[in-house]
Amino acid sequence: MLTFKIKRFNELSVLELYNLLQLRSEVFVVEQNCVYQDLDGKDEKALHVLGFFENKIVAYTRIFNKGYYFDEASIGRVVVSSKVRAKKWGHELIKASIKAIDDEYKTTAITISAQEYLKKFYETHQFEQTxxxxLEDDIPHIQMKRK
Known part of the structure; x- marks a missing residue:
């Protein structure tokens, strides 16, 4: 079972920070063969949605309040470890991120910059292409919004 914790940057333990950065690097840099600056100075302003399985971070997003990236709140750095993708926990991760935005920022209006191949996945969570x-870091993306 996947369990979630929502933490501010200063609430993350050193081990949690290391593990979430390792997961992001594993997927976004190595698996997707994309050299880019993941450590962008924005993690300090984000809320971090950590998905744990067997005491390991296997799913993660960072979320921002409206006005930081877009006019609406946003979800980014959406990642699930390749070791557990068959469990379809990406859906649980997005649901937890939407709930965290609603709980923390009191809004359901969300904008994302989504990798284009995940369009149908996000549409199942009421996002629409806008x-x-x-191209973002040479990967095809689309902007999507949820009302």
Whole structure:
């Protein structure tokens, strides 16, 4: 079973920070073969949604209040370890992130910059495409919104 913790940057333990950065690097840099600056100075302003399985972080997002990235609240750095993807926990991760935004920021209006191949996945969570295709770090993305 996947369990979630929501933490501010200063509430993360050193081990949690190391493990979430390791997961992001494993997927976004190594698996997707994308050299980019993951440590962008924005983690300090985010709420971190940590998904734990057997005491390990296997799923993660960071969320921001409206006005930081977009006019609406946002979800980013959505990642699930390849070791547990067959369990379809990405859906639980997005649900937990939406709930965290509602609980913390009192809104359900969310904008994301989604990798284009995940469009149908996000549509199952009531996101709708609101932009043309664009490249972000040489990966096709689309903007999507949830009301």
């Amino acid at each position: 932009s043309e295709l664009y």
